[in-house]
Amino acid sequence: MKDSESTEKLISRIANDDPTAFELLFQQFHKRVYAFAITLVPTTQDAEEIVQNVFIAIWNQRKHLSISASFISYLFGIVRHMVYESVQKKLQHEAFVEYFLEHNQEYSFITEEEVLFRELEETLQKLIQNLPERRREIFVLSRIEGLSYKEISAKLGISENTVDTQIRHALSYLRNKFV
Numbered sequence: 001m002k003d004s005e006s007t008e009k010l011i012s013r014i015a016n017d018d019p020t021a022f023e024l025l026f027q028q029f030h031k032r033v034y035a036f037a038i039t040l041v042p043t044t045q046d047a048e049e050i051v052q053n054v055f056i057a058i059w060n061q062r063k064h065l066s067i068s069a070s071f072i073s074y075l076f077g078i079v080r081h082m083v084y085e086s087v088q089k090k091l092q093h094e095a096f097v098e099y100f101l102e103h104n105q106e107y108s109f110i111t112e113e114e115v116l117f118r119e120l121e122e123t124l125q126k127l128i129q130n131l132p133e134r135r136r137e138i139f140v141l142s143r144i145e146g147l148s149y150k151e152i153s154a155k156l157g158i159s160e161n162t163v164d165t166q167i168r169h170a171l172s173y174l175r176n177k178f179v
Contacts, residue, residue: 032072037054050082
């Protein structure tokens with residue numbers, strides 16, 4: 001029996017609320033999902049949380065799963081989406097804090113955490129500036145401006161695989177320098 005056939009059968013069983021099938025699916029794919037997630041996030045704890053959330057999402061959507069590509073590609077897409085949402089939330093939070101501090105001077109006392117955060121942010125900006133020009137451009141379009149790989153690919157006239165590779169290299173560089 002091929003992996004794809006057994007995966008399809010497991011997905012079908014999961015759609016019928018079979019927790020044993022879900023456990024088998026988890027055992028079959030969780031290591032690969034973790035290995036992919038750890039390339040996108042800075043800590044093992046973040047990667048473990050993403051793995052947990054991916055499989056929670058699979059279980060919650062079990063009645064409506066429609067997978068046209070390979071299942072692992074589908075899982076990786078969920079991981080990318082979760083990482084993207086996490087970054088977006090962080091950026092929105094940072095923007096809110098900055099706006100609040102700028103427009104509410106009476107509350108603009110700076111805590112030690114804010115000082116540390118700003119120092120980290122400055123360090124991150126310097127590290128981003130040290131990336132090769134094209135990699136930096138791709139990284140900024142993805143992580144700062146929030147464009148999808150497809151949008152970046154179209155805008156820069158490069159393949160989505162190139163975008164993905166450049167993002168991976170940038171994240172790896174940043175993780176290594178931030179440690």
